[in-house]
Amino acid sequence: MDDPNTKKTALYNDHAALGGKIIPFAGYWMPVQYPTGIMAEHRRVRSTVGIFDVSHMGEFEFHGPEAEKFLNYLTINDVTKLTVGQVQYSAMCYPDGGMVDDLLVYRFADHYLMVVNAANLPKDRDWVLQHLPKQGVEFKDVSDDITLLAIQGPRSLEMLKPIITPDLEPLQYYHFFQGKVAGMDAIISRTGYTGELGYEIYLQRRHSKNLWDQLFAVGKRYDLEPIGLGARDTLRLEMKYCLYGNDIDATTNPLEADLGWITKLNKGDFIGRDAIMKSKAAGLTRKLVGFEVLDRSVPRHGYPIIKDGKAVGVTTSGNHSVMLGKGIGMGYVPTQSSAIGTELELDLRGSHHPIKIVATPFYNPPKN
Amino acid sequence: MNVPADLLYTKDHEWAKIEGDTVTIGITEYAQGELGDIVFVELPKKGADVSQGKSFGTIEAVKAVSDLFAPMSGKISEINSTLESAPEKINNSPFGDGWMVKIKMSDPGEKKNLLSAADYGKLISKE
Numbered sequence: 001m002d003d004p005n006t007k008k009t010a011l012y013n014d015h016a017a018l019g020g021k022i023i024p025f026a027g028y029w030m031p032v033q034y035p036t037g038i039m040a041e042h043r044r045v046r047s048t049v050g051i052f053d054v055s056h057m058g059e060f061e062f063h064g065p066e067a068e069k070f071l072n073y074l075t076i077n078d079v080t081k082l083t084v085g086q087v088q089y090s091a092m093c094y095p096d097g098g099m100v101d102d103l104l105v106y107r108f109a110d111h112y113l114m115v116v117n118a119a120n121l122p123k124d125r126d127w128v129l130q131h132l133p134k135q136g137v138e139f140k141d142v143s144d145d146i147t148l149l150a151i152q153g154p155r156s157l158e159m160l161k162p163i164i165t166p167d168l169e170p171l172q173y174y175h176f177f178q179g180k181v182a183g184m185d186a187i188i189s190r191t192g193y194t195g196e197l198g199y200e201i202y203l204q205r206r207h208s209k210n211l212w213d214q215l216f217a218v219g220k221r222y223d224l225e226p227i228g229l230g231a232r233d234t235l236r237l238e239m240k241y242c243l244y245g246n247d248i249d250a251t252t253n254p255l256e257a258d259l260g261w262i263t264k265l266n267k268g269d270f271i272g273r274d275a276i277m278k279s280k281a282a283g284l285t286r287k288l289v290g291f292e293v294l295d296r297s298v299p300r301h302g303y304p305i306i307k308d309g310k311a312v313g314v315t316t317s318g319n320h321s322v323m324l325g326k327g328i329g330m331g332y333v334p335t336q337s338s339a340i341g342t343e344l345e346l347d348l349r350g351s352h353h354p355i356k357i358v359a360t361p362f363y364n365p366p367k368n
Numbered sequence: 369m370n371v372p373a374d375l376l377y378t379k380d381h382e383w384a385k386i387e388g389d390t391v392t393i394g395i396t397e398y399a400q401g402e403l404g405d406i407v408f409v410e411l412p413k414k415g416a417d418v419s420q421g422k423s424f425g426t427i428e429a430v431k432a433v434s435d436l437f438a439p440m441s442g443k444i445s446e447i448n449s450t451l452e453s454a455p456e457k458i459n460n461s462p463f464g465d466g467w468m469v470k471i472k473m474s475d476p477g478e479k480k481n482l483l484s485a486a487d488y489g490k491l492i493s494k495e
Contacts, residue, residue: 038430039405230404230431296408296452298428320407320430327408349426351410 010208026118041231049153056118066136093272152198293327377488442471
C-alpha cells in the first residue's frame, strides 16, 4: 500500500524520465535501478563514473559554543580530533552500547554538520533532542532543504574538476570544502559508499535540477550513468561497509561490528561508553566478519551460519559480487570462529552450503 | 512484451510448453525483467517429483531470491544444466535457451489451471 506521506526528492521526475524503477525506501520514493540493471550500474561505477541521488539522507546542523562538547558526548568517535574541513565516520550509541545510527560528522569553521541514515532520521532527531543541553547548542534539522548527490568512480575527479572551484584535485579523502559547482554554492566532500574515488555534493534543493543537468552534460564523455539503490547496496557490500538495519542496529555494539577503529574509549565520557568498555573487558562473544561462498549459491540477510551442524551465527548482508563473480556476505560469528580462513556453512532454506571467512574489503579498487 | 501464444502460463510467471506427455518449464520475459540480473538457479535433481503450484526450486537475482513454482505435476526428466555456468541465459532468452526443466506430467487435466497467453498478457498488463 502506498503511503501518502512518502516524500519525493527534488529529482523524482528525472529518475522517472530516465526509466528508473521507483520504490518506497525510508520514507522516500527512490530509484532502485535504471533500465541497464544493477550489474551494469555496478560496473559503471567501478569502471568510469556514476551518479546517485541520495537526498533522502538526513542532515543536522549544530551551532553554538557547546556544539563540540555535545557531539563528543553523543557520538563514539573523537570529535575534538577533527580539523576544519575534515569529515569523520562515527556512530551514536544507546547506554547499553547498541547503535542508534552510523553517521558522518563534518567540522565547519563555526558549526558542525551530522549526516544520518534516512531510515533513522526521525529516531535520530528525537535522540539528539532528548540529550540536547538547555543552552550552548543550537540544533537544526536541514534535511528537507538539501539535495545530496554522490558522484563515484575512477573518472569522477576528471569529470568534476572543470566545473568546481576551488581546485578539486588537492581535496583529500574524508575532507570537504565550501565552493561552487557549475556556479552554484555547494559543499563538496570526498566521501562515498562505494570504495571508489568519489565525491558527494550537498546543495540547496532549488538548484537540484540545474546541477543534475549540468553534471550529465559534463559526464557524457565519461559515460556517466545514474545509479540506483540496488547497485549502491552491492557496491558497499564489496567494501564490507556496514548498512544500518542489516549489519548494525540497536542490538549490536560497535566493537562486535568491527568498528573499534571509530570507537574512542579513551576520549572521555560518551553515551554507551561504560557498556562498550564492559563488553570489551568481558571479551567480545561475536564478531562481524566477511565471508565468501564456496559454491554458486547467493547469501542474503538473515540466513543461519552453521558450525558442526549447529547454528552459531547469522548473516547480515549478502549478495552476488559483481566484480568477483561469487557470493559474498557479512555476518556475526562467535569470536573463536572468526579467524580468516575459517570454514563454516550457510543454511539456505534448509540446504547447507560451504563458506569461508575472508579478508575484507572483498574487492580492492585499483589505486588511483 | 513477448508472450508466445503456444505456451501456457502460471500467475507466478512460469511458462509451460506441453509436447506429448513432456512439459518444458521456464520463466517468462516479464519475470526475468522484474527479477533483473539472474546469477544462480537452484533446480531439483532428475527423477524428483514436483507438484503443481508447489516450489520446485529457487532463482537468485542480484535484487532478490524468488521461488519457482511448478506449472504441472510430474517427474523431472531433464534439467538445463547449462544454466549452472550461464544463468544469464534466463535473462537473454527466457523462452529459449533459458528453459529450466522438463517433466513427465502425471495429470494432463491440470492444464485447466493454467493461463492462456491472452489471459497471462492481461495479467502482466495490470501489474
